Amino acid sequence: MWKRLAALAALAIAPCAFAQVSSPPAPLTLDEAVSRVARTHPDLRLPVLQRAAAEARYEGAGFKPPLVFGVDVENALGTGANRGFDASEVTVSLAGVLERGGKLDARRALAQANIDAIAPQREVTRLDLMAEVARRYLAVTAARGQRRIAMDDIEQRRRAVAAARVRMLAGASPASTLMTAQAALAQAELDRDRAEQAERAARMALAALWNAREADFTEVSGEPLQLPALEDFQQLATLLSDTPELAVIAGEARVREAQLQLARSELRGNLSWQLGVRNSRASGDNGLVGGFSMPLGTARRAGPEIRAAETELAMSAVQRESRALQLYSTLAEAHGRYGTARLEVARMGSDVLPQLQRAEKAAETAWRAGAISYMEWGQLQAMRIEARQRQLDAALAAQTALIEIQRLTGQPLVATASEGNTP
Numbered sequence: 001m002w003k004r005l006a007a008l009a010a011l012a013i014a015p016c017a018f019a020q021v022s023s024p025p026a027p028l029t030l031d032e033a034v035s036r037v038a039r040t041h042p043d044l045r046l047p048v049l050q051r052a053a054a055e056a057r058y059e060g061a062g063f064k065p066p067l068v069f070g071v072d073v074e075n076a077l078g079t080g081a082n083r084g085f086d087a088s089e090v091t092v093s094l095a096g097v098l099e100r101g102g103k104l105d106a107r108r109a110l111a112q113a114n115i116d117a118i119a120p121q122r123e124v125t126r127l128d129l130m131a132e133v134a135r136r137y138l139a140v141t142a143a144r145g146q147r148r149i150a151m152d153d154i155e156q157r158r159r160a161v162a163a164a165r166v167r168m169l170a171g172a173s174p175a176s177t178l179m180t181a182q183a184a185l186a187q188a189e190l191d192r193d194r195a196e197q198a199e200r201a202a203r204m205a206l207a208a209l210w211n212a213r214e215a216d217f218t219e220v221s222g223e224p225l226q227l228p229a230l231e232d233f234q235q236l237a238t239l240l241s242d243t244p245e246l247a248v249i250a251g252e253a254r255v256r257e258a259q260l261q262l263a264r265s266e267l268r269g270n271l272s273w274q275l276g277v278r279n280s281r282a283s284g285d286n287g288l289v290g291g292f293s294m295p296l297g298t299a300r301r302a303g304p305e306i307r308a309a310e311t312e313l314a315m316s317a318v319q320r321e322s323r324a325l326q327l328y329s330t331l332a333e334a335h336g337r338y339g340t341a342r343l344e345v346a347r348m349g350s351d352v353l354p355q356l357q358r359a360e361k362a363a364e365t366a367w368r369a370g371a372i373s374y375m376e377w378g379q380l381q382a383m384r385i386e387a388r389q390r391q392l393d394a395a396l397a398a399q400t401a402l403i404e405i406q407r408l409t410g411q412p413l414v415a416t417a418s419e420g421n422t423p
Contacts, residue, residue: 025217025218025219027217027219027220027221028217028219028220028221029220029221029222030133030134030137030220030221030222033133033137033206033209033210034130034133034134036209036210037129037130037133037209037210038126038130039210040210040211041129041209041210041211043125043129044122044125044126044129046125047118047119047121047122047125050118051115051118054111054114054115054118055115057111057114058108058111058112058114058115060111061104061107061108061110061111062104062107062108064099064104065096065097065099065270066096067094067095067096068094068095068096069093069094070091070092070093070094070095070274070276071090071091071092071093072090072091072093073088073089073090073091074088074089074090074091075088075089076088086281086282088281089278089279089280089281090278090279090281091276091277091278091279091289092276092277092279093274093275093276093277093289094274094275094276095272095273095274095275096272096273097270097271097272097273098270098271098272098273099270100268100269100270100271101264101265101266101267101268102261102265103262103265103266103270106258106261106262106264106265107262109258109261109262110255110258110259110261110262112258113251113254113255113257113258114255116251116254117248117251117252117254117255119251120244120247120248120250120251121244121248121251123244123247123410124244124245124248127244127407127410128407129209130407131403131404131406131407132209133206133209134403134406135400135403136202136205136206136209137206137220137222138222138224138396138399138400138403139198139202139205139206140199140202140203140206140220140222141220141222141223141224142202142224142392142396143195143196143198143199143201143202144195144199144219144220145224145225145392145395146191146194146195146198146199146389146392147192147195147196147199149191149195149385149388149389149392150188150189150191150192150194150195151192152385152388153188153191153381153385154185154188154189154192156360156381156384157181157184157185157188157381158185159364160181160184160185160364160374160377160378160381161178161181161182161185163181163364163367163368164177164178164180164181164374165178167368172370173374177374180374180378181374181378184378184381200215203215203217203218224392224395224396224399225345225349225391225392225395227338227341227342227345227395227398227399227402228402229342230335230338230339230402230405233331233332233335236331236335236405236409237328237331237332239409239410239411240324240327240328240331240408240409242410243327243408243409243410244410245323245327245408246320246323246324246327249316249319249320249323250320252316252319253313253316253317253320256309256312256313256315256316257313259309259312260306260309260310260312260313262309263302263305263306263308263309264302264306266298266301266302266305266306267298267299267302267306268298269294269295269296269298270294270295271292271293271294272292272293272294273290273291273292274289274290274291274292275288275289275290276288276289276290277289327408330404330408331405331408331409334401334402334404334405334408335401335405337397337398337401338398338401338402338405341394341395341397341398341401342394342398344390344391344394345391345394345395345398348387348390348391348394349391352387352391353384353387353388353391356380356383356384356387357384359380360377360380360381360383360384363376363377363380364377
């Protein structure tokens with residue numbers, strides 16, 4: 001009975017399993033790729049450990065100098081009257097350091113500044129990593145676009161080979177024409193194979209970002225030719241003030257301010273004190289002992305460290321100004337490249353490619369009728385493929401510039417919804 005139930009269960013499950021295997025996997029989206037990397041990449045887990053270490057240092061910075069318990073033995077184990085412990089004097093003391101100049105608060109401020117500096121650095125790491133994901137994802141879509149262009153070229157070259165064979169058999173064209181068409185077909189097939197190899201390599205490079213040894217996807221949903229309209233450059237430039245890269249420099253400036261405060265606290269030397277009880281074995285008397293000490297010349301020794309801290313703090317302002325200028329220039333250059341490439345993609349799609357496609361079809365008809373040579377038809381075929389390749393290259397340049405713009409501004413979406421995509 002159990003065997004029959006198992007057999008029925010297997011028969012019931014088999015169609016479902018077959019349906020699951022036969023259904024093609026959903027294409028990988030860029031959002032899914034970003035999500036995978038965000039969950040697994042070690043560079044994004046490292047700041048958690050860095051913050052834990054910084055918090056531990058903050059806890060340690062809050063400790064005051066420890067009290068020191070001491071025992072001193074004098075006049076013991078000597079010679080004459082000091083033989084043994086009969087004439088010994090034992091002093092039990094408690095010593096400590098009284099910090100002056102606000103050193104405790106300065107240490108805490110420095111430790112807290114180091115904690116605060118971790119968050120913007122983590123955001124910079126995240127943006128850099130997400131930009132790398134987008135670039136590798138773009139490489140997959142680029143290879144796929146190359147493969148589509150090669151397949152289109154193969155289709156038209158096959159038509160040329162078939163037409164050349166018919167004309168050769170009819171005695172209307174020489175065998176060299178067929179051989180030329182076959183060579184062009186072989187080159188198109190080579191371009192297809194190269195694009196397929198590049199696509200496999202790009203998929204592996206993308207999967208490696210989430211620590212996968214094999215790519216578990218075959219298709220991606222990205223389309224390089226879909227280019228959103230960007231906001232005005234000046235509007236994007238206003239976002240640079242909130243970019244994490246400048247926040248990192250601001251965090252470093254706060255750390256240097258805390259270091260300066262800690263250096264200034266060394267202007268006032270610490271006061272060391274000691275208090276204890278001394279017992280004399282010879283007389284049996286007890287007495288209090290105490291004392292204090294203070295270093296001299298602390299202001300002179302603290303001077304160089306203070307000047308160094310002040311100089312480093314001044315450097316922070318210059319570094320921020322320099323980095324802001326660099327970010328502005330990079331954004332302007334990327335924005336210009338994006339606009340130029342987007343215009344080229346649109347014009348190639350609306351003006352150039354339709355004209356070349358109509359010209360290529362007219363040339364095919366004319367060649368079949370014997371009105372033109374094969375070289376004229378083949379040249380138009382090559383021009384159409386070259387135009388498609390130029391359009392794809394422009395789209396890839398635009399997408400690369402868009403990735404850089406998003407990384408600079410720290411914004412996930414910089415396109416205006418009303419503009420839509422490039423036709």
